[in-house]
Amino acid sequence: MTDYVEAPPAIKFSEASAIIGTAPPVAENVTYERLLAAGSEPHNWLTYYGTYDGQRYSALDGIDTGNVQRLRPAWVFQCGSYGLHAGSSTYALEAAPLVVDGVLYLSGWDGWIWAVDAGTGQCLWQYKHAIPFDVSLCCGNVNRGVAVAKGRVFAASLNAHVIALDAATGEKVWDVTHGDVRAAESATVAPLLVKNLVIVGSSGGEFGVRGHLDAYDIDTGERVWRTYTVPKPGEPGSQTWPSDSPAWARGGGNTWVTGTYDPELNLLYWGTGNPAPDFDGEVREGDNLHTDSVIAVDVDSGHIRWHYQFTPHDLWDYDSNMEMILFEQDGRKLLAHFDKNGYFFVLDRTDGALVRVTPFADRITWGEISPTGDVTPLVYPDKEGEDVHFWPGPAGGKEWCHAAYSPRTNMFYVPVQDVGATVTRRRREFRESIPYWGASVTVDSADMAGQVKAFHAATGEEAWRWSWHLPISASVLATAGDLVFCGTPSGEFNAMDARSGELLWQFQTGSGHHSSPTTYSVDGRQYIAAPVGWGSWVEGFAPGMMGGPHGDALFAFALPE
């Protein structure tokens, strides 16, 4: 009989580190009113896009075209990857860092959330949600960010939970199950806080998840409303699905990227994903509403007020989740959207009427969209076993990574991918939790390119482009210093002149960029926060870079003090 000694008490793993354990209670005073006026406090980056309009523009001008050459790393935050985790070869740092009065909040892969001193990089606290390593992920082990208000940090987890943490300690306040992991649901979206609601989208379009958008009460986590993007039989839009099959129930249209919000109209503008199966349209005849659309959602009720479908009856995996940028032109309330299908849409955001549509990608062979919005498919997987090749490939002329808009230049700045793919229709039966693409897919590993392009908001004409030999798969940031920042898959982080596109500064970070850089200031010193860490759905947007170095660093760049 062994006479056991008592082991030392178990500790939280983070206690065996230099992490402080608490953060200043700065988030207590973040209210809906402050979020509405987020642009008026440019030292902070209070919500996913910086402001509700999705412009990813900051009024900070401490770093400008005249001094950006002196930009250098002020600090670097790293975490590292250990043990088994979901999609362990695909983890990436994709988030948009939020900043509230000197505290930076960041989410990582596999359930990580951190609070970091925005001036020094010191980790203040960390939270790790335990994620099963067998969750179903279409596109890598990623998370796009958190939301902060009322003293709490809100996040969605890969196993489809929504959690609220105490922003001062990182301790969990509430936790609700948002989706069904057995149905291959996950969640990667950064929540959007509006009024007293936490708005969260769904992931799982490659597994036939029926997409939905949910609102939870900030204080309790109780679900206030859920809106499905694919209608049930008899509901508006159901006539765009076969009436004699369960296709609608597996129809996709997920909502995995954060929407924008117009408080005057009380409308959310949320993009929806591909129909399922992605490439086999014969099993889902019709336009398949509301997939590949923007839905304008009444934030109080969750009701869809109007929609615009960018790719009816999609056969190319052209999700429309990416940002809906709100801007005004000649007194008109407009919405700009750069779709995976390679076209730049401008809509009247009061009613969804098309104002203008023009191509923004260089090679578009899948089909054509006329100036009046009529869609003509040209190349698509039709016959079983027959290869077709088209541009843009399934990752699109632009992936989820975000464009920016500068009101100073009245231009949009767009990360562009120029990568094709070969797709062969391969029908399969639906099985819950098994990928449901309806095709064999091989994305090109050669003959690819990328650009950051600038477009005049007034006309849609291209103003300039900065070309790179690899697709650009990271979000753009625009600032009042007349600078545009964007990273590359090969690790370079770049600053360009917002008016000319001239490359003014470049720094090699050591790993590719697939995230959303933000900017803030502490004690008057401006920082550019750039999450770096190559991974995610690389086989979709740049398979020629599948062997690129992984990473997990947040660089904070600043001018010398």
Added chain:
Amino acid sequence: MTSDAAARSAVLSELGLDKQNRASMGRLLATGNIERATERPDGRMKAEIRIPPDELAWDPAVLVLPHGGDIDIALYNDDTNTHCALMPSNGGGRWIWLPVHSRGEVSINLDGPGCYWYSSNIGNDEGRGLFGAIVAMGEVPPDARLDRPAQPRPD
């Protein structure tokens, strides 16, 4: 090639894949025992996991929970080397030293369903075999499921 679980187990043993420094240097992962956690009336669960002498393996290597929730795990190091345990838990992993012939307690919280890992993260304990799984069974709450007819799952 083996064709059923019994044959697989026999060949693993014959080749020495379930032992230290026979077929390979370490023990093939997840070749150890499987055990169910027990559930208390209040739904809280408990389990016992040991490290047998010279095996560099967890026993059980696979702990199965009837559902997600709170679990109290008693850990015993019967080995004559020092190990530790890094267990998954919501909020952050729990870590404990396991000196020679020691007993410790870890309480963790996991969502269900899904498969989680635990290990002794010192030296190469993980590569040699001290790498285990905790499996939470069950379904998500009804209100989190999709509003659609029941769908077929894999056979």
